[in-house]
Amino acid sequence: MSTIAESTAPVSAAIATTAQIRSWKIPITFGGFAVLSLILFVVLGRGQRGELSTFRLSEARDLIQLPEMALPTFATGVIIAIVLVLLAAASVWLVYRHRKIPIVLTILFALLFLVGFLAWAASGSTIPVPGLLIGTVTLSAPLIFGALGGVLSERAGVVNVAIEAQLLAGAFSSAVVASATGNPYIGLLAAMVAGALVSMVLAAFALKYLVDQVIVGVVLNVLVIGLTSFLYSQVLAPSANLNSPDVFPRLNIPLLSEIPIIGPVLFRQTIIVYIMYVAVAVVYFGLFRTKWGLRVRAVGEHPQAADTVGINVNRTRFVAVTLGGVISGFGGAYFTLGAVGAFNKEMTNGMGFIALAAVIFGQWHPIKATLAALLFGFATNLQNVLGIIGSPVPSEFMLMLPYVVTIFAVAGFVGRSRAPAADGKPYIK
Amino acid sequence: MKLELRGITKRFGALVANNNISLTVESGEIHALLGENGAGKSTLMNVLYGLYIAEEGEILLDDVVQKFAGPGDAMNAGIGMVHQHFMLVPVFTVAENVVLGHEQTTFGGRLDLSSARAKVREISDRFGFDIDPDALIEDLPVGVQQRVEIIKALSQDAKVLVFDEPTAVLTPQETDELMIIMRQLAESGTSIVFITHKLREVRAVADRITVIRLGTVVGEASPTATNAELASLMVGRAVELTVHKNAPELRGTALSVKNLTVIDARNQIVVNNVSFDVQAGEVLAIAGVQGNGQTELTEALIGLQHHVTGSIELDGKPLRGYSVRRILDSGVGFVPEDRTEDGLIADFSIAENLMLDRSSGAPFVKGGNLQLGFRAKFAAEKIHEFDIRSQGSAMEAGRLSGGNQQKVVLARELSRELRLFVAAQPTRGLDVGSIEFVHTRIIETRDSGIPVIVVSTELDEVVALADRIAVMYRGEIVGIVPGNTPRATLGLMMAGEHAPETEAAL
Numbered sequence: 001m002s003t004i005a006e007s008t009a010p011v012s013a014a015i016a017t018t019a020q021i022r023s024w025k026i027p028i029t030f031g032g033f034a035v036l037s038l039i040l041f042v043v044l045g046r047g048q049r050g051e052l053s054t055f056r057l058s059e060a061r062d063l064i065q066l067p068e069m070a071l072p073t074f075a076t077g078v079i080i081a082i083v084l085v086l087l088a089a090a091s092v093w094l095v096y097r098h099r100k101i102p103i104v105l106t107i108l109f110a111l112l113f114l115v116g117f118l119a120w121a122a123s124g125s126t127i128p129v130p131g132l133l134i135g136t137v138t139l140s141a142p143l144i145f146g147a148l149g150g151v152l153s154e155r156a157g158v159v160n161v162a163i164e165a166q167l168l169a170g171a172f173s174s175a176v177v178a179s180a181t182g183n184p185y186i187g188l189l190a191a192m193v194a195g196a197l198v199s200m201v202l203a204a205f206a207l208k209y210l211v212d213q214v215i216v217g218v219v220l221n222v223l224v225i226g227l228t229s230f231l232y233s234q235v236l237a238p239s240a241n242l243n244s245p246d247v248f249p250r251l252n253i254p255l256l257s258e259i260p261i262i263g264p265v266l267f268r269q270t271i272i273v274y275i276m277y278v279a280v281a282v283v284y285f286g287l288f289r290t291k292w293g294l295r296v297r298a299v300g301e302h303p304q305a306a307d308t309v310g311i312n313v314n315r316t317r318f319v320a321v322t323l324g325g326v327i328s329g330f331g332g333a334y335f336t337l338g339a340v341g342a343f344n345k346e347m348t349n350g351m352g353f354i355a356l357a358a359v360i361f362g363q364w365h366p367i368k369a370t371l372a373a374l375l376f377g378f379a380t381n382l383q384n385v386l387g388i389i390g391s392p393v394p395s396e397f398m399l400m401l402p403y404v405v406t407i408f409a410v411a412g413f414v415g416r417s418r419a420p421a422a423d424g425k426p427y428i429k
Numbered sequence: 430m431k432l433e434l435r436g437i438t439k440r441f442g443a444l445v446a447n448n449n450i451s452l453t454v455e456s457g458e459i460h461a462l463l464g465e466n467g468a469g470k471s472t473l474m475n476v477l478y479g480l481y482i483a484e485e486g487e488i489l490l491d492d493v494v495q496k497f498a499g500p501g502d503a504m505n506a507g508i509g510m511v512h513q514h515f516m517l518v519p520v521f522t523v524a525e526n527v528v529l530g531h532e533q534t535t536f537g538g539r540l541d542l543s544s545a546r547a548k549v550r551e552i553s554d555r556f557g558f559d560i561d562p563d564a565l566i567e568d569l570p571v572g573v574q575q576r577v578e579i580i581k582a583l584s585q586d587a588k589v590l591v592f593d594e595p596t597a598v599l600t601p602q603e604t605d606e607l608m609i610i611m612r613q614l615a616e617s618g619t620s621i622v623f624i625t626h627k628l629r630e631v632r633a634v635a636d637r638i639t640v641i642r643l644g645t646v647v648g649e650a651s652p653t654a655t656n657a658e659l660a661s662l663m664v665g666r667a668v669e670l671t672v673h674k675n676a677p678e679l680r681g682t683a684l685s686v687k688n689l690t691v692i693d694a695r696n697q698i699v700v701n702n703v704s705f706d707v708q709a710g711e712v713l714a715i716a717g718v719q720g721n722g723q724t725e726l727t728e729a730l731i732g733l734q735h736h737v738t739g740s741i742e743l744d745g746k747p748l749r750g751y752s753v754r755r756i757l758d759s760g761v762g763f764v765p766e767d768r769t770e771d772g773l774i775a776d777f778s779i780a781e782n783l784m785l786d787r788s789s790g791a792p793f794v795k796g797g798n799l800q801l802g803f804r805a806k807f808a809a810e811k812i813h814e815f816d817i818r819s820q821g822s823a824m825e826a827g828r829l830s831g832g833n834q835q836k837v838v839l840a841r842e843l844s845r846e847l848r849l850f851v852a853a854q855p856t857r858g859l860d861v862g863s864i865e866f867v868h869t870r871i872i873e874t875r876d877s878g879i880p881v882i883v884v885s886t887e888l889d890e891v892v893a894l895a896d897r898i899a900v901m902y903r904g905e906i907v908g909i910v911p912g913n914t915p916r917a918t919l920g921l922m923m924a925g926e927h928a929p930e931t932e933a934a935l
Contacts, residue, residue: 290534290540291532291538292538293540294532295530305517305526309504310499310501
């Protein structure tokens with residue numbers, strides 16, 4: 001080192017030689033579904049005596065009426081099964097040639113299988129497509145709020161297993177407060193406060209007392225279930241006037257609500273769903289386009305780096321977790337003010353955990369998590385609709401559907417999903 | 430800006446990390462802070478940067494006393510820091526990292542990244558860095574990441590810049606470039622504090638040198654002092670800087686690695702088609718900058734990597750694809766590079782750590798029962814033999830000093846019947862005394878006819894121990910050269926340039 005080199009040569013490039021390892025996950029999945037479709041649509045094919053499967057695309061009160069689509073059940077099944085087999089073969093070929101399987105192919109495969117399945121299930125009857133989709137959006141609302149709350153919290157580095165507790169606390173307090181005041185909007189406020197309180201407990205234990213975040217979350221879930229159930233049986237059950245809030249009506253947005261299919265699905269919903277659209281946009285904008293979001297993501301990825309530039313790590317985390325609780329709690333109001341019109345014991349029924357799955361499936365991204373939540377909502381509603389039209393699949397099996405989708409989604413289809421680097425790790429100087 | 434530290438004292442419980450340290454850095458001066466690992470250099474700088482609050486003493490900038498409650502205050506006062514472990518968010522872009530904590534916003538609270546980009550470009554152009562403001566940090570090589578750290582400090586108008594062990598992760602070429610940058614900065618009036626334990630670098634770049642030992646300033650030196658003078662000041666006694674060893678007594682090829690390729694969990698090729706032989710009785714050193722596949726190569730040898738192709742043969746018997754247990758049983762000794770993480774169980778006693786890899790049978794375990802008497806006797810012997818300074822074999826390994834922890838690992842690995850010895854970063858973070866001990870042990874192992882592989886990122890260590898040197902770069906062996914190859918050549922090879930006479934040494 002006695003002589004210092006004169007030139008400032010460019011520094012070597014990073015190591016990034018990616019190995020060509022064939023991943024057979026997608027072709028195997030495709031193959032499995034292709035075989036399933038052959039068995040279901042062809043071997044056990046329904047409608048071999050020429051029954052039709054009808055897809056109804058418009059609701060009776062729509063201005064623009066789309067014609068009903070009637071497909072011959074068996075022929076549709078056979079054609080779709082053949083196409084699926086071909087797509088599976090294509091995926092095998094792509095992987096064998098070390099090529100990437102385009103996401104479009106996966107989406108096409110999933111849609112075709114879905115249409116085939118619906119046609120098969122609805123042999124001789126009618127599927128109300130708008131109804132199926134409207135229900136999807138409605139049922140997804142609490143999932144989406146919960147997932148947004150989870151995304152906010154986890155992006156800041158605090159694992160939020162307590163989404164279920166936040167939803168339930170929101171549902172309970174919104175019902176009580178809306179009934180007591182007679183004003184559902186105050187009920188919404190109460191839901192937000194309740195969600196915030198739950199997440200403040202989470203934040204305090206996780207950040208101040210450095211308790212394992214998953215354990216605090218689980219304990220909070222159990223605590224809130226116990227507390228609300230106790231209060232329900234002791235307070236709400238005897239005096240029914242504390243548990244009869246007004247339910248938000250569906251508001252049709254002029255013009256937009258008349259667009260075929262999309263209109264009824266997106267723009268004939270309650271105010272809770274409209275606020276949900278705004279919430280998704282606001283969380284996305286907040287996280288990725290503002291100074292605050294940059295700091296939240298920094299403390300979730302590398303808290304020490306944030307500390308060395310003068311950002312208060314724990315305060316930033318506390319605020320993000322609390323805001324997450326506000327959003328999740330708001331989602332809880334859907335159960336009481338958006339749907340049922342009364343609080344019931346454990347009425348969230350595990351939705352908080354599905355929301356958590358949506359966070360992971362959505363790669364900790366607000367928009368992707370929303371799409372994941374919609375997928376789960378669709379699976380839930382499909383089970384409802386098929387139950388109504390009398391599907392050949394046993395309803396117990398259909399009840400499993402959303403959870404099966406969740407497991408598949410979280411385990412296989414996401415690809416490599418990377419959590420914020422400091423997620424779940426308390427920051428100790 | 431002139432920086433002055435007066436009588437800084439910082440305690441952690443009973444431990445005095447900094448004891449009444451005073452230091453003055455003039456404007457435009459490069460002031461080196463020299464000391465061994467654990468001497469208290471980083472603590473002092475964390476006090477200066479507001480991360481720690483000192484119990485006594487004061488910090489003066491241009492003769493004005495400062496009170497820093499946190500890094501934010503220090504930054505506002507004009508102190509910037511280039512941390513040893515970069516304080517950069519890997520998934521953020523360069524511009525995002527540079528503005529973090531000082532973000533400009535536009536209408537509606539929107540982040541104004543375009544002004545950040547302009548700032549990065551402006552500083553980058555001033556020093557000829559050539560950095561894309563929109564590149565993700567995790568995609569950049571460490572040398573460039575360090576420049577981002579420098580830009581980050583300069584963007585806050587830092588007048589005092591602290592470099593904490595900046596060369597630990599750099600190639601010799603990158604180190605040279607860093608020296609030039611430091612000179613440039615000093616000429617433009619920035620005061621620089623350069624923390625290091627590498628004598629060579631201090632003498633190349635510093636204007637003044639302050640030496641710290643055990644938390645106390647033990648003297649000042651000028652850059653014209655010799656290595657030996659600086660080393661004895663740093664350690665507190667005369668130090669043997671070279672390892673005494675005789676010419677190797679080669680006894681034929683023992684380990685033969687052919688076309689070894691390792692693919693990690695992220696599908697990256699981390700070791701790419703590597704072939705080499707090691708003879709019994711020689712030390713093959715594997716040199717290279719951290720993260721060029723050395724870790725994965727040693728892990729592949731011991732059976733810890735999963736996607737490994739190629740062949741590994743020890744004494745003619747294949748090793749690849751076998752379990753770690755079986756590889757250990759075939760006589761491979763392994764010192765992992767992170768002794769606290771992989772080498773020891775901190776909460777276990779010394780005696781328990783010494784038998785970690787022998788729990789499967791006699792003499793430590795008979796009929797499923799631990800042979801405690803035998804273990805205690807064994808531990809006492811090894812503590813004596815390896816000079817492990819402790820309060821007995823029941824003491825927890827985690828409470829030992831780094832040097833003594835490493836001696837426990839060495840004692841465990843070397844007390845089996847070995848056919849191959851692999852030591853990864855055997856002296857990282859150790860004091861000079863322990864380094865001498867470890868080096869002597871490695872050479873003794875070699876002389877007893879065992880093939881030895883030493884992986885090190887410290888060129889000094891490589892040169893001191895190696896009979897032959899294999900240089901790794903981006904997962905490949907750039908070349909295998911004799912142990913007396915000049916440093917400049919090794920430096921070029923560490924940056925990926927092939928040595929002209931590579932084949933001659935094979």
